[in-house]
Amino acid sequence: MTDPGDVAVEQRGAPTLEEVAKAAGVSRSTVSRVINDAPGVSRRAREAVTRAIETLGYVPNEAARSLVTRRTNSIALVVSEPGDRVVTDPFFAGVLRGVHAGLSGSGRQLVLTMLAEDDDGARLEKYLCSGHVDGALVVSMHGEDPLPRRLAEAGLPVVTGGRPLTGGVPYVDADNFTGALSAARHLVERGRRRIGTLAGPGDMAVGIDRLAGWRRGMSEAGLATDAVVHSDFAVEAGAEAMARLLDAHPDVDAVFAAADLIAVGALRELAARGRRVPDDVAVVGFDDSVLATMATPALTTVRQPVEELGRTMTWRLLAQLAGEEPLPPSILLPTELVVRDSA
Amino acid sequence: MTDPGDVAVEQRGAPTLEEVAKAAGVSRSTVSRVINDAPGVSRRAREAVTRAIETLGYVPNEAARSLVTRRTNSIALVVSEPGDRVVTDPFFAGVLRGVHAGLSGSGRQLVLTMLAEDDDGARLEKYLCSGHVDGALVVSMHGEDPLPRRLAEAGLPVVTGGRPLTGGVPYVDADNFTGALSAARHLVERGRRRIGTLAGPGDMAVGIDRLAGWRRGMSEAGLATDAVVHSDFAVEAGAEAMARLLDAHPDVDAVFAAADLIAVGALRELAARGRRVPDDVAVVGFDDSVLATMATPALTTVRQPVEELGRTMTWRLLAQLAGEEPLPPSILLPTELVVRDSA
């Protein structure tokens, strides 16, 4: 019969360093040195310890080790968003792939933490600050998330995926400004003169930066920047935004959407109104998600290197943990225009 | 200038329980009792401690706590497969959602561990056995993975997602046998008499169980069980397997594929050969993945409750950690036939 509440079965009788020392006929210090590959151990002693470890099946207790070394050899990937919504997001999947790739070979483990539905982030913050991890990678989808900054202020090394609106934290982001600019320029080059944009939410860095890039593209071509409608990152929202844009500016001959999801919604609305794409209205999206190729017509869009984002975030954090310097406070990853049929 | 190699910035000067005790004018024992909601603390003392904790911004050091309590309040989700391949797998995404949901409110954190490409599992095993986690959920995609059993033998509470071929470990699985049986019966009811199967790999439990279910369906209807071809879980492999099946048994009027991926490949091969689906050959898949609705014709398939799988695994593990009993060694989740156009 199991002792209720006993969660420590695996430790019951697990050999300690002390027992290894006894079995090998040496001191704890020597065993510790062998385990940590420290210099200054005779071959004879090293072999005896190795044999004892083998025989006893000894595995060092990480809690004890961590208590004195102050390091855990794990880092957190923090998804500052209720987890159930995020997991199926291809953006998140790409970042996770990149983080995993970036971590492999570093000897560090990944702790994935997501907000629970009932959590305001306090529990998460406490967990992260209580010494469970050596550093945190924060991917936060929404606006002014206080978490990254609070973690950083608590002294935890943090790197954010995407520019944090609050600032004060090193981040890695896709070059949304330049990406949007290249989309705008592409439309201009194709001879479009009345170009609108379905911008993302105004309280998100991606929304702000992509809008700024579009605006810049318009000004440098001497075009108007008044045809702006904001939209959430969703197909339905994109369709509605497109409707509003057309109502306000019936003469638009091109649209830059701040996300493929929005662009797909726009395509739907344009089709519903009998506007041909790209003949009547050219459409450019952003992300180069799977949606882009599945859309009809196939979407011209700006590719952002999602996996590379995860990989670079990880590199940046590991470099910081290793004390490397100088280290760039922020890193922008290049985007790339992918021309298909819609523009 | 940062001290190279110093990864412990966050601990520098972090207040300890001792300092809280001093500030509150009580002993460490009392502070500990307050933190752990233990009974037997005067209101006066409790308030003083709470205030001190607030003022100092005290967060308990988990390593120290874990060292004495032998619990970490985190559990591992072990993907016993190189991580880069798995992350985008919708099966994995579903399980992760379920695990997250199952964990929420339990106060436990999730540690996601995946095999690195260069890893044979030894490092992973060591990590899991060194006291980083209280228990492990193992999702292993391939054949006779020794990991779950080894972890269990090392005393770590383990629950596997999918029946492990090696046995000896509690698991949660979809009822693949009954699911395949229902697919077979459906084909029989539709009047099919020459029914083949594109079975999964013979060294995977899902392959074995779904083949067994189909076989049972054939025998109870007095039909032949000779039209069997094995296939990997991939579209291309499914197409090839279908070709082999047709070459060997040109008279088949129905096929049960052990996965939607295989079924989609089969559809492609049937189309290439000019066989109409379902008129000439009916097709049933397994999984009810997004592919099923996207296929032409839409795939009749067996739905397995992926998210529920993750949720149930988590429940089973938490129950075990809590010492609840009796606990079923294994749990099968019901599957459901989803009838669409292909059969």
Add this chain to the structure above:
DNA sequence: CTGAAAGCGCTTACAG
């Protein structure tokens, strides 16, 4: 090259 000793920050009987 090796070991005795102190200490990391907690929890937990135990005594009062």
Add this chain to the structure above:
DNA sequence: CTGAAAGCGCTTACAG
């Protein structure tokens, strides 16, 4: 209700 003391399993100066 409260505190002094032991101890969890390691690492790390320090002395030899």
